[in-house]
Amino acid sequence: MTATWPRPAPEPEPGLPSGTADPARVPADTVAAEPVGEAFRTWMRACALAGWSARLGTETVAVTAARGRVTAESIRARWPVPAYRAAAMDGIAVTTTGTEALTGAGPGTVGLSPEHFDRVDTGDPVPEGRDAVVIREQVTITASGAAELSGPAVAGRHIRQVGEDIRAGAIVLPAGHRVRPADAAALAAAGHASILVRRRPTVVILPTGDEIRPVGTTLAPGEILDTNSIMLAGMAEEAGCSSETLPIAPDAPGDIAVAVATAARTADLVLIIAGSSAGRDDHTSSVVERLGRVAVHGVAMRPGHPVVLGVLGGADDTTGGNRENEPDGAGLHAWPGAPAVPVVGIPGYPASAERAFTCFVRPLLYRILDTGAARVAEHSVPARLAGPVVSAEHVDEYVKVRLARVLAPGTGHLTLVAVPLPRGAGALTTLVQTEAILRIPAGTNGYPAGTTVRPVPVDGAAFAAATTIVTGLRSPATDTFIELLRADLPGSAVHWQSCPADDAVGALADGLCHAAAVTIDSVAGRPDEQLAAALVDRLGPITLLELARIGAQAEVLVVPAAAFDSVPVEELRTALSSMAYRRALHEVPAYTGRNAGHETWHGPPEHPEETTPAVSSAPANGATQCATR
Structure with a gap:
């Protein structure tokens, strides 16, 4: 087997723009078309010519039934909230004015006779003349009924003033607002039992x-x-x-x-x-x-x-x-x-x-x-493409994607990575598994892998749920492994992108995948040290997870050591070491899964592993540090 790590800089994909610039910044000579927007405006003009009006009637609904309805007018508070001075904490209400012992914080405790305080719980009205609440944790009531304070009382502390939350006459909700559960509670608190809403279309x-x-x-x-x-x-x-x-x-x-x-x-x-x-x-x-x-x-x-x-x-x-x-x-x-x-x-x-x-x-x-x-623009999130996306220049294309958080070995930072889903228009499962929508505007023929794009998350989707991205080798052993992974997970939760070993390692180095699947030579049952050292030079400390053996070669997953305990890698490790996977490999000709799940750590010679491995081998001078877990 021939390996050329680290790989040279890749050539741009044919038919794709070079570089990784934000696609929102299109060149001046790019076709500035907006087919969807223009079609919508044309439709609205035709409706207006036909005499259609977007305005419907209104109706009154109870606040308890207003969730999801749209307000037809601005709604103002009928009274303040709170309507009285209220205790914000459990404790005692005191008067600080003219009481030097309460306003001056000296060592020890301060004692108050019963006539100088009132017990209050959260939400209780604060008696007239009291201007502070001392919390219960700082108060000890003695057998005589006096209060001993372990801290100072400050005027205004722990008291909610009249109208502190909502002032009388203030706008609680504007017109055109969709009522949420918290909104309904605020309306009720402000004195409304019913509100005027727009009729449901x-x-x-x-x-x-x-x-x-x-x-x-x-x-x-x-x-x-x-x-x-x-x-x-x-x-x-x-x-x-x-x-x-x-x-x-x-x-x-x-x-x-x-x-x-x-x-x-x-x-x-x-x-x-x-x-x-x-x-x-x-x-x-x-x-x-x-x-x-x-x-x-x-x-x-x-x-x-x-x-x-x-x-x-x-x-x-x-x-x-x-x-x-x-x-x-x-x-x-x-x-x-x-x-x-x-x-x-x-x-x-x-x-x-x-x-x-x-x-x-x-x-x-x-x-x-x-x-x-x-009137609110859809909220997009920055993400990098796990692989290239090609699109026809004459159409607005909406690509459904999954999202994953991936550790970039070079920086140690987690980045959001977008994985394009199959584009078949008849696939219901794709709709179910979609986490965000990436719009590729007309005049753009796509983006190369690594491009920073801005997909819009889908409401209610499992945002960055558990998508595991693996690039590189596809073989009978990896196909068996993928089938096992997907037996208990949605198909889109495991994205395995086939590509040459050099590209797979490059994608891992760029933080575009969780693991790279490659084939390496095995010497005396151990990974070839020269290839392992080349991987370490490119990625830093790594762990090799063995998939299977075929002849004198091992098919392995390369993962950054820093991501060893991450959820996606943990799922890969668990599946690799399972008896179900080893039994499945018995049905694959020429493969052996005896060492499936075997984990070997490799790091630079000047940075040996800090923790003592279960099994170790002393490397020759200058060799890559290696340990078997």
């Missing part, structure tokens, strides 16, 4: 397709469960709306039109699932055109390209709202005069459906609710 969801079946159905070949409706209804409710899912409509334009027109009579927004592409059974665009107007059909984004954005009913800028030829006895709108209702044709693939909702439906719902969420 009603989102009506129409699944379509001859092959779509309700959840709970026993499927025949070629049939698909209606899972998109569940996801979209939940996303709508999370955004602050009420949702209704209609029965599945067959791939017949007339049936879809009747269902859509009926839905529009009670809906503030209609979502039509599937049928938005250009296949023989894709009728969404023609139905929307028949009942209103298509503003956008297809957006340069991935996933979610076939999305349809339109408006039902309302005034038509080309006909002045006159649609005398439209049937009004078959359940369709009675033209003219039908109110304008936005409509979205949602692509059928789950990942495309999620992206269409996130990019278009949710911003519209926030606009209807006029919530502050629409």
Whole structure:
């Protein structure tokens, strides 16, 4: 085996920009396109031309039922909180004015007769004339009822003044605020039993397709469960709306039109699932055109390209709202005069459906609710790419990623690393396992490994949960190991990126992975010292975790010694030393797992290991320090 550690500087990936600059800083000659934003603005202009208004009515709800609702006006406190001077701690209330013994802190204790203090608990009113509370831990009540203080009393200490939390008349919540549990408690404390909120938008969801079946159905070949409706209804409710899912409509334009027109009579927004592409059974665009107007059909984004954005009913800028030829006895709108209702044709693939909702439906719902969420930019976090990401320049691409914290051997610092997930639009498991979304804007063809990017964490996701990143060798032994790891973990929790040994060690040195899988020669049952020394020169102190032996070579995981006890490495060590892994290796031809999990520490000769190893070998002069655990 030939090894060339440390490796030379890598050449830039073909088709990727060189360097590791922040992708937010695009060169001046880069295409400055924003397909998603422009499509949304085009849709909003079409809705406005049709006479649609984002403002809905209001309603009054009890504070106890206000969680998740959006305030329709600024809400002011009816009274101060607290409404009286309150004790902030358990103890005694005293008067410091004119009492030299209380204001001067001398050695020993200070005694007070019973008439000079009042016992108080947290939240009790402070009696008039008392201006300080001495905490219970500094007070001893004697048998005579006197109080002995072991510390000074300071005027104003441990007393909550009137209005200290909320002043009477102060704004407790602004208009357009989504009420949280703590907000509801503050409103109640400020004197409100009910508040005025914006009416929840009603989102009506129409699944379509001859092959779509309700959840709970026993499927025949070629049939698909209606899972998109569940996801979209939940996303709508999370955004602050009420949702209704209609029965599945067959791939017949007339049936879809009747269902859509009926839905529009009670809906503030209609979502039509599937049928938005250009296949023989894709009728969404023609139905929307028949009942209103298509503003956008297809957006340069991935996933979610076939999305349809339109408006039902309302005034038509080309006909002045006159649609005398439209049937009004078959359940369709009675033209003219039908109110304008936005409509979205949602692509059928789950990942495309999620992206269409996130990019278009949710911003519209926030606009209807006029919530502050629409005005707050999504909070991104800096992370480095574990591997290169390639994207087409003509589209906005939204890449789902997992996040992991990785120790960089050179600096000893933990960094956040983003691992791209598979991009199949039909993969529900990818949606479940996604921790953040990385947008690659149009005009950019991707980023090389190590680039600092800014993905946006997904609400409720297991942020930086337990993703373990390994780069390097793929072999029958490593495949067996991966299968064992993933038996009890989500598939995305173990990211094993195949690459040459030089690149794997470089990624480990750069802090882009937790371990590097490589093959090294074995001399008398021990790793080749020359190769081990080369690894130490590149990485500093390391531990080699043996995967398996094949002939005179060992397949090992290289981990920085500083990360030896980290959670990801601990999981690797535990799995390697398990009997389940050794038994599984018995089925792999030519491999032996007798020493699987064997751990060997290697460090620079001038920095021997501080702790005494269980087994050690005395190195020759200048050799790499080595110890076996």
